Amino acid sequence: MARKAIPVGPHTHGLIEDARIDLARAVLAVREGENEPEFNLPEEVPNPLDDESINAFRQEIIEILSEFDPDELRPAEQRCRRIRALADSKGITSLTTIVDKQFSEEQVREINSQPDPLCRSIWAFLNARQTFEDAESFHFARQFRDYGKLYDAFEVELEKAVALDSGSIDEMALAAKITKVLELKTNCTVKALDLPATTAHPASIMLIVRHGGPLSSVYDHRDDGRRGTIYFRPPNEATLIYTPSMRQIEVCADSPVVRQEVAGSFAEIALGHDVSQKPLTWKRYNLSRFRSSLRLDVPRIDGYEIKFARVLEAEVRLGTWSRKLLLKVAVDDDIVDVADRYLRPNNIFRRADGFSRIGIAISYNRVGDEKERTLNITISGTKSCNLQSNKDPEERNLGFALLDAWGILSAFQQIDPNDLRAMFPQLIDLHDRTEDEVSGAYLRELGLDPDRLIQGGLLERRGRQDVVLIDDDDVGGEAVIKPSAREGMVRTEGAFGEDGGERPASDLEMYEINRQWLHETVVLLIKPLLTKRASQILDPDLTLLGAMQIGGAEVPVYFGRRLYDLKTLERLDLALRARNQAGVGIVLAASTEMPSHLGPNVVVPLLSNLSPEEAEIVLARDGLELAFRNNFSLARGGATPQVLRSGKQSATLHVPGKDALALVGADQITIFERLVDANKAGSPDKQVKELMDGLGSRSPQQAFRKAAWESILNNYISKGAKRGYWRLVVDTPIEAPV
Template sequence: MVSRKANSIGPQVLALIEDARIDLARAALALREGDNEPDFNLPEDCPDQVDEEAVEAFRQGLIQTLSDFDQDELRPAEQRSRRIRSLADSKGATSLTTIVKQQLGDDQSLEFDRQPDRLCRSIWVYLNARETFEDAESFHFARQFRDHGKLYDAFEVDLENHVALDAVGIDEAVLATRIKELLELKPEISCTVKALDLPATDAHPASIMLIVRHGGPLSSVYNHRHDGRRATIYYRPPNEATLIYTPSLRQIEICADNPVVRQTVSNSFAEVALGQDLSQKPLTWKRYNLTRFRTSLLLQPPTIDGYELKFSRVVEAEVRLGHWGRKLQLKVTVEDNIEEVADQYLGAGNIFQRAEAFSRIGIAVAYNRVGDEKERTLNITIAGTKSCNLQSKADPEDRSLGFDLLKEWGILSAFRQISPDDLRAIFPQLVQLHDRVEDEVSGGYLLELGLDASRLIEGGLLERRDRQDVVLIEEDDLDGEGTIKPSATGGMVRIVGPFGEDAGKRPASDVEMYTINAQWLHETLMRLMKPLLSRLAAQILDPDLTLLGTIQVDGTEAPIYFARRLNDPKTAQRLDLALRARNSAGVGIILAASEEMPSHLGPNVVMPLLSHLASADDEILFARDGLELAYRSSLSLARGGVSPRVVRTSTQSGTLYIPGKEPLHLAGNDQLTIFERLVVAAGQGSPDIQVKALMDGFDSRSPQQAFRKEMWESIRDVYIGTGAKRGYWRLLVAGLTTKDAVESPIEEPV
């Protein structure tokens, strides 16, 4: 057994050294895939495989060599080892073999089969057929991505006739061109499509898988150079979407980290590969809401034109217990009352009555068609929020009846794109929703905003979650947290006080919880702001900051950004730091979702987005004249103003202005007071302040302690520097006489 004394070596690398044939393990670890990876200088001469002692000594030598490197240097090798071992496990190995059989030629396939075990086969493909290895990874994850709710969508195709289709029949080049066109990718960004046939398994019917790869929007990171300074590295991240089309189910499933990409790729596939006229029959994006079964597992047969229903009963119910790996499932016959069976064998108040989330529901329906004496049955199975077996029904009337029933019971809601006019009407509320720190929101909050939760769910902007467990009570005689309990009154819940007091009832809709689809909401807001731009150049710089493009003001192109959560001082300071690193872009405009905000961030004018909306009668959403006027009014301050000063926008937030320098956002009274004292000293003609006087009244003894490390490094010797004597500090003002420096009182932002 290999010694595990080397703490810097990760478990995946150690397992690879222990378990793989030594020549393949050595080749995988010696591989360098970038300049950031060190050269381990591993020995090249591997021992004979039959000499066990020599092989064991070689393994120990590899560990000894790698133990001289730290964890950061070994991280790429650890990630590579993890990928290789994932395709050597049972299902991973099956995925790898399936793709290898489709893609590799006879000679390579023979060499693949010669490898002694699954781990060696995985390493061999990684080393000799990288593209095939990556396609196998996509295939391996594709069968699992139904559990990844935030990355996964399912669309149902409404085709009158079955379309015979296989991977060979898909024109990959035409499909890639169409996807690139709809995603509005720039000419220099490539888009590739690869189609593969997936054979039928015990769990899944035969399918077709598409792997779509394209470059994402430009992004950047800071790189710490050897001289201690920062440098910005720009890169284009690779984006991938994996689509599975199952002809027998008439269903498209897709996994990608962007909702726009998921919908666009699915639409492109239906249009190009299936020949569907999306203008007449758009893809149906459906959600199944199983929350009604919290209160009752009984279903009453509704009235459906053209059908006579004998009964409809829940025959299967499944809930997850804590996490996906634990579940409780109950199955009964159509003659049983599932609620009575649950009470009898699981006890009153059982988990099905208290369930927060159902993962599977089976429904049996007995019926006959009007004018037809034949008795028929229909079985409906719903798995989670996005999967239903109705699309696999060969009879279109069965499919239609099943979906009508689910709609009548309030289980099915189909995606309906919200019209541009409706989105314009609720734009202010959507901005407030996007500005929230939390991505979960209650029904009560949505009601305060005047938003219809069901309509936002249909539009893909919200998804249902569980109910709140507790609410805050602020009554005259009650104060604290109240617990939510079921109520005998339909549509209401009871609130029980902290000591068991009756705190009354509330509408159940107020305590329903929803998850904001943050990416889809962001994309929606971007589309609505697009007409404002003279040039589109979308780039996500930070989760809270997006470069939209440019706007033309007085004949010049000014960059324009969209920022949220600027009412949080930490967020504002982080974005200020990022924008000062982009000073070459010139003075720009930041449209802020927040009402409370700094007046400037870096060399940019910050404006409240909702204060510059046009009237409802205007075609464009924004009042452009007001934007331009606010920009011109703040342009001088964005360049530092005419004299040093600190402008407080609140007791804990403000901005330092120095002529010729970018404005500096300050957060916290300590930072503000330090620079106020430096500005006063500069204005009095004695710019140097002893550190004791500068830090008077503070717990810290150095101005450095009032700032985060990254910010201090960016302002030291730029805005603040040491004085002529040791232990003194001064404001750094270039080309300005001290008589021009003035102290600034608390002012309102421009």
């Protein structure tokens, strides 16, 4: 007989088994919302010295929790996951660091008296929640620092060093500045902490910026069976680390715009730096050139004579972040010869997917000065370099000039708003792509300069294509890429050595789209159109931008992408019909292939409603308003039931008094066309055999995904008066606005 699965999650189970039993029970007894169930755990805890009673008590807790559904146990599982995260090796170090900064001597003695890291983490969660959450922020910041996720590093050029610690930061002024630049609806809070030096990082200052996100809502199924709406403002957070010795600002946040604005606000308020005159420098380091050679040429730099430049240290990651290979040589060694001699000619450095660390030694002298000098440059990953910590501004400038000459350095330069506006149609095309990677050839066809987009943060380099497809009479199918004697060109060679001709090397360069930054850029260009701004990402392909005034009413405005994809279309239609309380709105579509409506909303193509070049905003407001008014009645169902096709595989069902329903696939369209015809003929009930004739299935339910079917059953389609019949559900239409 199959054993019943236990719904208790792994983190909850692990905490019950490993923690001191009184602390485990206390954590599981916590309720942070009215919707969380009461577990009714036993009040009396066994004697800690009685192992048998303790084990029996642990098993009893698991059995009690096993009576609840996984959804009911999810909040407890999330709390246990957070607690265990601060109990591992790096987690407990983060907790200890913050505890030492915030706790009184009595609190330190109390937490240190706990028997192990898990118990100390639980004690902090139960007795000092704010400190626990600050430790979580620090722990996450350390992870971002190490792995580069949701992370940016900015460098600030100060005229003179600023003596700074957490106590000298005006938290109130900084919070007010961030609230203003991010256009927050509620005030944010800022907390500053000093971070001691570690083996990996110098002494730093950490700021935790907590602020509310866009107003959101969820449906709540009440005990009486009715559905209600809970409105809430989700908590957002940004963590900033400033390292005075490096003059570097690091920011972790889920939005690139937030990262940039928070860094700029900190530089202005805390460092007294005029960002408008000297913007923060956002540098990226591209180490991919070392895949072809670890040797460096000697470029010409005005004012300097370069004697040599050599790579002395190279580190690559082997599959995962925890595995790495580091090769270090002396300044008189040739690192290429050493690698070939001891690691064989076809060594890992020639085949590396990516370098995580490169150390370079430069010998030079200044023009007119006979003194021979040396400069060491160490680059770690894509965002960290030791040059900024160099106190000599001339050496810093020389180092960055060399990295630029070698094609390693890419400095961030905000693209001028007028230039962004001019390339708006191309950015929309780029944003509407399914794949995140794009070739140089595709960018050339769009008329976009990849180097400029990289400097603006919209793209990142991802290497070069190794294989291309050739549709030619002599060379068909795949062709490999070979070097060419002509500069800037590559050769293509067929599977049997056939010459496929030459192509520009730039066409085969691959780039990755920075989705977040591109999305923020596009949204920023659209926002001047709005009278109310409340950006909220509802789906990876759907964003609520805010509202615009039409006929004295606020009309919600959404931005949708990939509407040519049928699965995306069905998913977004379902999401928007669930938001029908917002009223009829506008969906600005990035795609040219699209339905006329999505839920109770009019779909309007962005690229067909561009403003003239001399206009202040990128979209023509009059065109959007006209499209909205012309299609309003159909968004609410129109005057009579009808199915309007927008392509071979997509259509929209309009039923008076109901939100428009997007239909995807031939089966869905055929089913509702037959139901509409039956309704118009005066015999609304359609026998299932006739309804499904030629469709290869026996029930209309099989043409829809589960969630979509549940949303339309008894709303758009229902069973007929007789068994085996189906009919269209028809209601009363709503008047259009004047």
